[in-house]
Amino acid sequence: MVLQIEAILYGFTIAFLSFLYIGWNKEGKLDTKTMAAVNGGGTIVGGIILSVLFYFIMPSFVGVWWGWYGVLFLPIIIGAAIGLSVSGGSNGWILQAFKLIVVAGTLFMIILTPALNSNELYNIPQVTEIKNISAENGVFDPINIKHVRLVDQDLALSLAQTVIGGSQENLGSQFEITKDEMHIQMVEGHEYWVVPLEFQNYFKWSSLVVSPGFIMVDAENPNIPAKMYLEYKMKYMPSACWGNDLYRHVYASGYMNVNLEDFTFEVTDDLRPRWTVTTSKPTINNDGDVVESVLEINPETGAIKEHPVGQIPAWIDRVTPERIALKYATWRGQYVHGWGNANLPWEDHEDVNEVTTVKSKDGASQEMFFIYGSDNKPYWFAGMTSPSYSDQSLTSMVLVDARDPIRMIKVPMTGANEQAALDVVNTAVSNFKDWYGTALIPYNIYGVLTYIIPVDAHTENSGNVFKGVGFVDAESKHVAFAETKEEAMVAYKKYLATKNINMALTSENNEKSLAGSVVRIGQVISSESSSYLMKLDSSDALFSVNIVVSPVVAVTNVNDRVNLTYIDTGDSVLEANKFQNDNVDVKIGKDQIELNKETAVLDQQKEENWNVQEDHIKKLEALRNE
Numbered sequence: 001m002v003l004q005i006e007a008i009l010y011g012f013t014i015a016f017l018s019f020l021y022i023g024w025n026k027e028g029k030l031d032t033k034t035m036a037a038v039n040g041g042g043t044i045v046g047g048i049i050l051s052v053l054f055y056f057i058m059p060s061f062v063g064v065w066w067g068w069y070g071v072l073f074l075p076i077i078i079g080a081a082i083g084l085s086v087s088g089g090s091n092g093w094i095l096q097a098f099k100l101i102v103v104a105g106t107l108f109m110i111i112l113t114p115a116l117n118s119n120e121l122y123n124i125p126q127v128t129e130i131k132n133i134s135a136e137n138g139v140f141d142p143i144n145i146k147h148v149r150l151v152d153q154d155l156a157l158s159l160a161q162t163v164i165g166g167s168q169e170n171l172g173s174q175f176e177i178t179k180d181e182m183h184i185q186m187v188e189g190h191e192y193w194v195v196p197l198e199f200q201n202y203f204k205w206s207s208l209v210v211s212p213g214f215i216m217v218d219a220e221n222p223n224i225p226a227k228m229y230l231e232y233k234m235k236y237m238p239s240a241c242w243g244n245d246l247y248r249h250v251y252a253s254g255y256m257n258v259n260l261e262d263f264t265f266e267v268t269d270d271l272r273p274r275w276t277v278t279t280s281k282p283t284i285n286n287d288g289d290v291v292e293s294v295l296e297i298n299p300e301t302g303a304i305k306e307h308p309v310g311q312i313p314a315w316i317d318r319v320t321p322e323r324i325a326l327k328y329a330t331w332r333g334q335y336v337h338g339w340g341n342a343n344l345p346w347e348d349h350e351d352v353n354e355v356t357t358v359k360s361k362d363g364a365s366q367e368m369f370f371i372y373g374s375d376n377k378p379y380w381f382a383g384m385t386s387p388s389y390s391d392q393s394l395t396s397m398v399l400v401d402a403r404d405p406i407r408m409i410k411v412p413m414t415g416a417n418e419q420a421a422l423d424v425v426n427t428a429v430s431n432f433k434d435w436y437g438t439a440l441i442p443y444n445i446y447g448v449l450t451y452i453i454p455v456d457a458h459t460e461n462s463g464n465v466f467k468g469v470g471f472v473d474a475e476s477k478h479v480a481f482a483e484t485k486e487e488a489m490v491a492y493k494k495y496l497a498t499k500n501i502n503m504a505l506t507s508e509n510n511e512k513s514l515a516g517s518v519v520r521i522g523q524v525i526s527s528e529s530s531s532y533l534m535k536l537d538s539s540d541a542l543f544s545v546n547i548v549v550s551p552v553v554a555v556t557n558v559n560d561r562v563n564l565t566y567i568d569t570g571d572s573v574l575e576a577n578k579f580q581n582d583n584v585d586v587k588i589g590k591d592q593i594e595l596n597k598e599t600a601v602l603d604q605q606k607e608e609n610w611n612v613q614e615d616h617i618k619k620l621e622a623l624r625n626e
Contacts, residue, residue, distance in 0.1 A: 058251045060259050063286035117284045118331075118339035124288055125328040125400070125408040133411055133444045139399065140411065140444050141374035145489050149191055149219050150454050150469055152438035153182055156193035156217040156226075158463030163215060163226040164197070171228075174208060176200050177215065181238070183264050184219060184370055185317050187271075191219035191372065196265045196273070196299075198239040209244075210235050211299075214265065214273055222454075222466035232273055234299035238263065250277060250295060253304055258292065262321035269315050273299055278321050279306075289324050291405035309405060317378040318402055322368050325380035325400040328408060329355050329368070332398065333384050349387060353395050356383040356417045361436045361458075369418070370402065371441050378402035379409075381442055383417040392420035394474065397442070397449075413449060415474035418442075421451040424477050425470040434458045435467055442474075446496060449474040455481070486572055490524075490544055493575040494531050497546045511577075514539060515563045521556060532556070533573070542573045550579040560584070 133140050157179050165172045175197040182195040196214045199205040213230040238246045258279040266276050275297040280289045294312050296305040333353035334342040342352045355367045368380045379399040386395050394413045401407035425437035437453040451472040456464040470481040471492040480491035516538030524531050531546040532553045545553040565578040
């Protein structure tokens with residue numbers, strides 16, 4: 001009904017405009033007969049044209065002239081051209097010129113919005129700046145590598161295609177899965193790729209009508225097969241047609257006066273399928289987009305629930321569309337001193353930063369990366385670099401909150417940007433045919449910005465296959481690559497030990513001491529240093545002791561009684577930061593004795609500082625709960 005009303009209104013608009021440009025004859029006087037004919041015919045023809053236009057194009061009525069400029073400009077321009085050709089009087093020329101001025105003025109207003117309103121655009125996102133990633137902030141704290149995304153979108157697609165192709169229901173001949181609809185989601189604290197089964201074409205849709213379900217792929221473990229959930233009857237899908245087309249269903253349900261974007265297939269915590277759609281509106285002409293709400297659509301019944309920002313269910317991860325997140329990051333990077341400073345060639349571009357663009361193996365570009373912080377909340381991540389830099393280095397990084405759209409976190413940062421990190425990994429595996437680094441994710445590992453980059457191999461028959469993972473230090477571009485994340489982490493810890501990185505920097509004070517007898521011990525040699533893996537009778541874990549930590553480890557044997565301290569990260573291999581062998585008597589010089597005393601004092605101060613910080617955090621939490 002809404003579409004028909006809009007079409008009729010537009011028909012009358014066509015008639016009125018026709019009256020303006022054709023109803024004025026060569027003498028500049030009204031022609032009543034022509035006016036009546038054009039009004040009647042224009043209403044009918046315009047109604048038909050606009051019914052088709054609204055049904056298939058479905059324009060959003062927001063922004064300048066409430067969005068009507070998009071459908072009015074074409075008849076205005078055509079009308080002005082006809083009017084100029086048939087108008088002989090001065091009044092006719094004036095009218096046509098006035099219409100063209102209105103069109104040109106509106107277009108210029110839209111185009112020049114960033115230049116005229118850069119300060120307003122710059123201030124839309126609310127930015128919190130963190131001094132560095134070593135400062136604990138609840139968002140980018142050091143992580144436990146138990147929850148690291150190792151499955152990229154391409155690998156997830158390959159795993160999903162394997163399970164749909166081998167289904168007993170022969171689903172592969174009826175339905176398809178697409179990369180564009182495969183989205184990452186946190187479900188009960190674990191990351192998954194989720195993708196719906198879409199109809200292959202119009203004929204499949206017309207015969208089947210409903211989709212049976214969706215596929216979930218474990219994003220943290222590439223060795224777990226994808227799983228299908230087929231107990232559903234999903235009617236409203238992007239691949240459905242006519243009234244079952246998802247966008248058309250939402251649009252015709254009263255959402256013509258907002259931007260509808262980021263149609264995302266998500267599941268609730270009890271694995272019920274839902275479509276989520278972001279609604280937004282421009283706040284400055286056609287720009288300055290701000291999210292208003294998220295629509296939750298039941299694909300089986302078509303029922304729509306609208307959740308305003310601030311009242312969005314916890315299971316919905318994608319509230320801020322990637323397009324808006326990129327705009328916010330761009331505005332904050334470029335308009336710090338206005339549009340002219342960023343764009344005019346004679347300006348010095350002071351403090352201007354740009355979002356880093358990453359080129360994948362297939363040539364696709366990506367600026368924003370969807371990640372989860374140490375608080376398990378979703379963010380859009382982007383590295384920022386200066387336009388004057390040519391060495392792929394960072395100036396800062398930004399995190400745009402994916403659930404609180406105008407919230408942004410900025411962290412000043414130096415080191416390699418995302419493209420440089422990806423290039424380093426690709427170089428490290430260049431000797432292996434068709435191996436390449438995939439989507440990177442930034443993590444805080446012991447206070448060091450680290451890109452964790454899975455490595456896949458592309459095969460003709462099986463698609464993508466997981467081959468390993470690289471840990472890249474953003475500062476030095478050093479890469480530790482191994483077949484598993486545990487092995488890569490051990491190698492990366494050894495590298496960090498050579499940089500004197502404080503391994504005690506974790507989100508919790510988990511430094512522990514352990515005494516025991518050595519059950520097994522073996523040497524591990526890398527290009528950076530030598531270390532020893534040992535098993536003690538007092539623990540089920542393996543401990544890695546770098547020779548830099550204590551040279552005595554090199555002469556340690558089975559059955560020796562040892563004491564060590566380590567950070568309990570929960571990993572299967574734990575890195576020792578102190579080591580002592582009770583069976584090896586090593587003479588210590590005076591300088592070493594003094595150094596040990598100084599170290600003891602520093603350790604005591606560190607513990608006291610930690611206790612003060614812990615008390616401070618508890619007080620803040622108590623105040624927050626009051």
